[in-house]
Amino acid sequence: MRCAIIGSGNIGTDLMVKMLRSDVLDLVALVGIDPDSDGLARARKNGIQAPHTGPDWVLENASDIDMIFDATSAYVHVRHYKQYAAAGITAIDLTPAARGPKVIPPVNLYDHLDAPNVNLVTCGGQATTPxxxxxxxxxxxxxYAEMISTVASKSAGPGTRQNIDEFTKTTSTALREIGGATKSKAIMVLNPAEPPIMMRNTVFAGIPDGADHAAILNSIHEMAGEVSKYVPGYRLKNEPVIEEGPFHTPGGVVPHRAVVLLEVEGAGDYLPEYAGNLDIMTAAAMRVGEAIAISRASREASA
Amino acid sequence: MTTPDFRLIDSTLRDGSHAISHQYNPEEVVAIVKGLDHAGVQVIEIAHGDGLGGSSFNYGFSKVDEKELIAQACAATTNAKIACLLLPGIGLADDLRDVKELGVGMARIATHCTEADISEQHIKTSKSLGMETIGFMMMAHMNSPEGLVEEALKMQSYGADAIYFADSAGAMTTEDVRRRVDALVNALDIPVGVHAHNNLSMAVANSIAAYEEGATNLDGTSAGLGAGAGNCPTEILAAVSDKYGITTGVNVLALMDVAEEIVRPLMPRQQVIDRAGLILGYAGVYGSFLLHSQKAAERYNVSQAEILLELGRRKVVGGQEDMIIDVALDLAKKHAEAEKK
Known part of the structure; x- marks a missing residue:
């Protein structure tokens, strides 16, 4: 599958490093808007085309591209997503634009393999929705479910910073639509400490009367194992706990809450290990991109 | 009446909300707004303690929807402007639109003192709605005077009408405050304000020092009600200002009445500087961690002081209340392992 990554910032560059290792996805170009960006320089060094004319380049070369990974920002994606679809290019959207169905690999990876556009929610959404x-x-x-995502200031680029409302809104929606909570809230915090902190995510969930606490804790452990299959640095930082309330949540009064304390250590592909927020997003993008590519290839083979 | 030398912003209904675990009811809000308004306070801030949208597991659920309380405050005021605080990442630009509809005239957009660029979206939204807009830098002890200037200039460039810094941990000495205010006043084209906390018993002195260096907005809360060891008490700041011959435009005795007759009776605990409050200031930890860390210490049978010191070592910032549980579990695990040996 011939792929282009749009956006040569932190996410796009990290994704490039991963895609260069893929047997399934064939990286044609890393597309940026700044010819002097570090990402484009790295692309050139790896023998990958590195145009700086942004989404226009993709549309001009549509016949050579099957799939794009959009690592620009929500508003850029919103402006171009229809053009990608019209050009027959599948779009995997790493911005919080949320135009296509949301995909969280361990929950619904195989539900949207034919969609022209899928959305990967946010880094925090990838970490907590499971x-x-x-x-x-x-x-x-x-x-009611709630997530708090804290990332190192250094790992949050200008796109993330200008998109912070889109981040919280899209993440919160995913906790309901994909996670299955009736009501939800998402919070994002930036921490400037040096050395930079690892990405931390916390999930709070309101637990109604009569729930099987042991089953909840087991299910959390199982899920941590499923996510760590494709994000090796994903782990429970502490044992999950169920705390006694009562708690007056927006979804009603509950006697208990589950607290899941997560840490995501990055693979260090582009930014160092602290940037787990990049890693979980690009790892999810690879997982989804490869699943789509494999499914199309097997269909073509059987057709 | 003579023009006040500084503008007093009272945050009893916002920062004070931390100290009562966000349990304000409409009657209390109306009584406090009427009392402060009658005393001549120019701006009254109201919201969940962690700003609009703060009601959550992480920061505590509001007993009554803050927007209902804000509507009550707007209806109860005659002269005072009603203000809201918003932390990008917690509250949304949509919240600003909602409160503008309710009659709010000022929005303070608060970020950690090194992260001003996440306020652009919200400062611009607030300005476009026609609200007076203040850029508010929290935990200012964690950034140098030069660093604060750099961040404040960003907020100024987004259109902020004034810049505040908050000593959110009550960790600053008077000298710390003077250097920061001086740097900001010299670098900015817009007014500067200071929001002080009392963990080191410096809140009033620091506020006066800020005024002397050129700050023209100062925050207080009635009876000092607020996160951690509490805020700069509005009525004491007014009384001390009188002594210095600084014109406040407020009626000091009326402010004392509000503190004594309306606010003190609803306080679950008096606003004292106990060990935990002092540690917050000493270790430079966000004030609103006080009650949450107390709860976690009880729940996991560990020392609150140890939790706070560890949070200080980890350099957590405002908003990371979830890390209190993380640290409490780490400590409990450590103790259990020590017992096994």
Whole structure:
């Protein structure tokens, strides 16, 4: 599958490093807008085309591209996503634009393999939605779930900073639509400490009366294992706990809450290990891109 | 009436909300707004303690929806402007639109003191709605005077009408405050304000020092009600200002009445500088961690002081209340392992 990455910032460059190792995805170009960017320089060094004319380049070369990975920003994606679809290019959207169906690999990887556009929510959404889903799948109702994502200041580029409302809104929506919570909230915090902190994510979930606490804790552990298959640095920082309330959540009063404390250590592909937020996003993008490519290849083979 | 030498912004209904775990009811809000307004306070800030949208597991759920309380405050005021605080990452630009509709005239957009660029979206939204907009840098002890100037200039460039810094941990000495205010006043084209906390018993002195260096906005809360060891008490700041011959435009005795007759009776604990409050200031930890760390210490049978010191070592910033549980679990694990040996 011939692929282009649009956006030569932190995410796009990290994704390039991963894609160069792929047997399934064939990277044609890393597309930027700044010819002097570090990302484009690295692309050239790896023998990858590095145009700086942005989405226009992709549209002009549409016949050579099957799939794009959009690592620009929400507003750029919103402006161009229809053009990609019209040109027959599948778009994997790494911005919080949320135009296509949301995909969180361990929850719904195989639900949208034919969609012209899929959205990867946010880094925090990739880290926490699986845990919300893990809790929801063993209880009848999850009235309210909340996530807090704290990333090192150094790992949050200008796109993330200007997009912070889109981040929280898109993440919160994913906790409901994919995670299965009835109500939700997402919070993002930047921490400037030196040396930079690892990405931290916390999930709080309101647990109704009569829930099987042991089953919840087991399900959380299982899910941590599933995510770490494609994000090796994803782990439970502490044992998940169930705390006693009562808690007056927006979804009603609950007697308990589950607390899941997560850490994501990056693979160090582009930015150092602290930038787990980049890693979980680009790892999810690879997982989704490869699943789409494999499914199309097997369909073409059988056709 | 003579023009006040500085503008007093009272945050009893916002920062004070931390100290009562966000349990304000409409009657209390109306009584406090009427009392402060009657005393001549020019701006009254109201929101969840962590700003608009702060009601959550992480920061505590509001008993009554803050927007209902804000509507009540707007209806109860005659002269005072009603203000809201918003932390990008917690509250949304949509919240600013909502509160503007309710009658709010000022928005303070708050970020950690090194992260001003996440305020652009919200400062611009607030300005476009026609609200007076203040850029508010928290935990200012964690940045140098030069660093603060750099961040403040960003907020100024987004259109902020004034810049505040907050000593959110109550960790600053008077000298720390003077150097920061001086640097900001010299570098900015817009007014400067200071929001002080009392963990080191310096809040009033620091506020007066800020005024002397050129700050023209100062924050207080009635009876010092607020996160951690509490804020600069509005009525004491007014009384001390009188002594210095600084014109405040507020009625000091009326402010004392508000503190004594309305605010003190609703306080679950008096605003004292106990060990935990002092440690916050000493270790430079965000004030609103006080009650959350107390709860976690009880829940996991570990020392609150140890939790706070470890949070200080980890350089957590405002908003990372979830790390309190993380540290408490780490300490509990450590103790369990020590017992096994």
């Amino acid at each position: 845990m919300v889903y893990a809790i929801r799948r063993v209880i009848d109702e999850l009235p």
